[in-house]
Amino acid sequence: MIKENRKILLTLNNVSVHPLDLEFSNIELLYFSPGLTSLIQPLDQGIIKSFKTLYTENLNLKNNHIMESNKDVSYYDLIKTIKLVDSLKLVLESLIGVSKDTIVNRYENSLKNSMLTSDDLQRNAEYGVSEFDFRLLMKRSLLVKSNKKFYF
Template sequence: MPCANAAGTHKLKLLVIGKAKNPRAFKNINRLPVVYKAQRKGWVTRELFHEWFHEEFIPAVKNKMKELNLPQKALLCIDNAPGHPDADELSSEDKSFQTLFLPPNCNALIQPMDQHVIKNVKLYYRKSLLLNVISKENEDITTILKKFDLLAAVFSLRGAWSKITSNLLQKSWKNLWPTLPATLEEEDLKPLSYLQKKYSEEKREINLIEDLCRKIIPDITSNEVQNWVNPTDEDILFTEDEIVSSVNEDRIDDTGDSDDGNEQEPVNENASHTETIKSFNVCLNWCMKNNIPEHKYLMLKDLQDQAIRL
């Protein structure tokens, strides 16, 4: 669950709901890049949301307001989902932090996080999943996805959330807050002819995901990629399970010189593309297991993504 302010300058940690109270993948991990809560069915319940509001939202916003030397108060705008407590439960004792419930059946129109924010988080996450598959060239895709545990998932989600720009967040609030003062971006100064030639960020990411999908499933169609990236509740035509099934049936085996033994070869100054990607995987796993600061992990992940595209 994403949450950010209207200025786009404060993104709270994502709230991730899992089924396991103490996931095996989190063993010996002292600090997670997200707020993780457990619920038997993986749902946001009234109790969990109440806990998140008082233990995560209020302290995080207070710290940000103190940092900016601003009054410590805020209004949280949310929908009328069944998992949300009543307004009187989502309020601080001094009423400095309160909640505004949006009208029912209006999420798609005015809920800020539904204005391409959640959509883009999913987009970046799915791209990360594909890059992870491609980075392990000589492994079976089913094995790769099984190794992609909850720890890897939350780090990928954190990476996806970090790519959401302040400009996108500001725009996401426009329907709810039309008079919100706009921050002049560098791109706003570009001539119209330049902007007309430039693809939107979302379109570029979809094109990249389509290219990545074709590296795994050569005959995949653009419509299938679109339905996997942006599935609807009524008609999900292309799911992760279908990717595994299709790849296992049609994937062309690559035969090359690979060392499946336990001994590691010395690093070559002119390492191959495969060796480079494997090295990145080792470093990223080490970062996750040793509580390396998030910004350093994300920098390394960006470098790996660039290497995969080469």
């Protein structure tokens, strides 16, 4: 890609496992500012949590049923016997179990949370970001560099 002079924009969540000091000639790293992920990724606001809860419940129900019929099997031993196909079936059951209301509510909440107040706009202006530019960034899902903080 360097030979072809290709430019790459790599977007990353602002988490500690992503190093902030990397530099590449043809790759620019842009990081979500803290709090931005939940605004532009409503799945992080509850849909994934709901799925994980359902998956855990389904797994426990299945394992408890097996353990009740076979008293010699421990939960730990049972977990080790789970096959990939079993996990995929549990994933499917859990995804189907996430209600339409949960999905709709998460998206509605993310829209409410993305509304800017005048204080937010003033703080962003201190960094040289106009309301127009900020809204454009949000619409295009562009991200901010980690050394700047923007408020929502």
